[in-house]
Amino acid sequence: MNQYSKTGTLLKSRQENKWLLVFESLLTGLLTGLVITGFRLSISYIKNIRVALYGVIQSTGALGVVLALVSLALIGLFAGFIITKWPMIKGGGVAQIEGVFMQKLQFSPLCELPLKFIGGVLNIGLGLSMGREGPSVQLGAYVGDAVERLGKRSFTERVCLITAGAAAGLSATFNAPFAAIVFALEDIHHHLTPLLLACVMAGSFAGDFAGSIFLGSGPIFRFFTTVEFPLSQFAWLIGLGMFVTLVGHGFKQSIYFFQRCYKTLHIPPILRPMIPFLLSLPIGLWHSYASGGGDGLIKALTEQQSFPLTMLLMFLIVKLLFTGISAGSGAIGGIFVPLLACGAVSGALYATVLVHFGLLAQEHVTTMILFGMAACFTTVIKAPLTACVIVFETSGAFHQLSGLVLTCFTAYLTASFIGSQAHDHILLAQIFEAEQGNTHSLSGKHGTYHPQLYELPIGLQSIVALKKIRETDWPQKCRIVGVIHGEEETIPDGNTVLYPGDKLVVLVEDDTGFLLEQLTGLTGEQVH
Structure with missing residues (x-):
């Protein structure tokens, strides 16, 4: 009788909680927006300190370099310690969210949220080739999980709140509420229900609203592509999609290669983040555009379109290798901005060659950079709809949507043809393998x-x-x-x-x- 009573109560509460759940999704989005605002401001503050210290290090010579390397090694050791002690905070976090939804992993937001925040600020702010979007998504998921824990929820309600928080995190970090909705439904869930859609929309709006109050609204990348890409040139976009797919596949393979290198060299997980931290100093001093997530590189490409081919190749190679070393170590940070930067460089390379042979007008180079970003996102994440939306929403280039669709379509087909799998799915399989017998696995949850x-x-x-x-x-x-x-x-x-x-x-x-x-x-x- 007690079992039937619990069942009846559960079914009744499901009907009563729908409107409450949407309200709680709004609350989750607002809280997430505040957390991500602090996250973005903290990263910016640390980044400014890092850039200022580069000048000090160059003026002090060898002593400054030694002190900087010692400091970075200690910070890298701390970063390695927290990801070893709390493995759920490694990397970006999207794969972990999918594992939670499969009930094979679980969150511990009380300790993991602040550690993810601190680790992400240090890793991204101090120049590792990682982005803030993955940690922002997981931070939002932690907020949704914490709100869910305030009351006894069904699994469906828990999924809705965590997804609302994840969407709010991406919305707040990219100023892209529509892209966040599409990402949550295409990449995290692969399906749509009316309740889930309502919660995701509420969370995404609230996250963007809270973030915009403090950081302002509008696209984070300012692309001045007022000239629409001509239909007569669309054939070149097929070649662009295929070329960038190969670069995007190489982007993923770079990460997996360095993962294997760390294991083959028997470097303990606690020491692995020290390597990209130590490398961040010479890269920051002599190849500053390849340092950090890649925002500066994208801005330079779109504002200064006169880089020679050799320099563009150098940017791409250094960025691919440094991202592989950084992400392969397990350090906290996402890959969205680095992959967008690699896509931008690839688009610039492709367009520069066409311009050199008189096959493309110079005024369309920026547009090719934009399309290259979308194609690289499509290849790595295998989410072409999100790629189209996130690029045109973060750039403000709404009139280039037809070209974006064609390029992403080509990239998606090419990636499927060569068997390039979604990066998050590969990471999730790696996490499951590592979590066997770990206390974070579902067994022993309650x-x-x-x-x-x-x-x-x-x-x-x-x-x-x-x-x-x-x-x-x-x-x-x-x-x-x-x-x-x-x-x-x-x-x-x-x-x-x-x-x-x-x-x-x-x-x-x-x-x-x-x-x-x-x-x-x-x-x-x-x-x-």
Whole structure:
């Protein structure tokens, strides 16, 4: 009787909590916007100190270099310590969020949020080739997780709040609320439900609103591409998409190569971040454009279009290698800005060659840089819609959308043809491998389980699509208590036919990642 009482309470609270959940998503977005504002300001402050110290180091000579290297080594040791002690804060954080949604990983926001914040500020501010967007997404997810912990939530409600926080983090760090919505639905979830969409929109708006109050609104990259790219030149965009795909694939392979190098050389994880920290000094002193995430490099390319081919090649090679060394070490930081910088350099290279042979007008070089950024994002993240939206929203070049779509389409097809996988999926597999037997794994999360409600979309090629409920062998300890078709929710029976695009509301008696994986295998798209 007690079990039925819990089930009834869960179903009743699901209906009552929908509006409350949207309000809490707004609250999560506002809190996340404040956190990301502090994150961005802190990075900017540390970066300004770093740039000022470069001048001091150059004037003091060998003594200044030695003191700087010792300081960077100690900071690198601290960075290695925290990612070894709390491995969930490594890297960007998007892969960890997906692991939490699969119930194979769990967050501990009380200690991990401040450490992610501090580690990200030090790594990015002191010149590692990493971006702030990945940590911003995970910081927002931590905020959503903390809000969720204030009350007992179903799994679906927890997912909505964490996703709202993640979207708010990206929205606040890039001033791109629309791109944040698309990213949350395309890259993190790969599906859409009305409740999830409402929560993500609320969080994204609130995050951008809170950040804009303190940091201002508008695109973070100022592209002056007033001349629309001519249709007669669109054939060159196919070649651009293919070329940048190869660069983007090399970007990922650089990270994996240095991951293997650290392991092959038996460098302990606690010491690995010291290497990019030590390298950040000579790179910052002599190749400043390749230092940091890449914002300065993108700005230089768009404002000073006279770099020779040899210098562009040097920028690209140093950026690819330094990003691989930085991200391969496991240091805290994202890869969005570095990959956008590599895409920008690739676009500049391609356009410069065309201009040299008289095949492209000089006025279209900046547009090619823009398209190169989108193509590189498409290749590395395998999210072409997000690539289009995030580039035109962060640049303000809204009139170049047709060219963006063609370039991203070409890059996506090329990446699929050469078998280039999404970077976050590879990282997630690496995390699962490392987390086996670790205390951060789901096993041992609570010791006892409680009934949970899952909302699962039915894919077009899923096992259960176009079948009656009774025709599928469902896992034990779960019941289908609702089917959502459009905006209408009904209570099903064994003869109810499940159509692609429907959402199943499944009551699971034992809340385990294994059951969720079984259900997802039945309702998700089948890979042939």
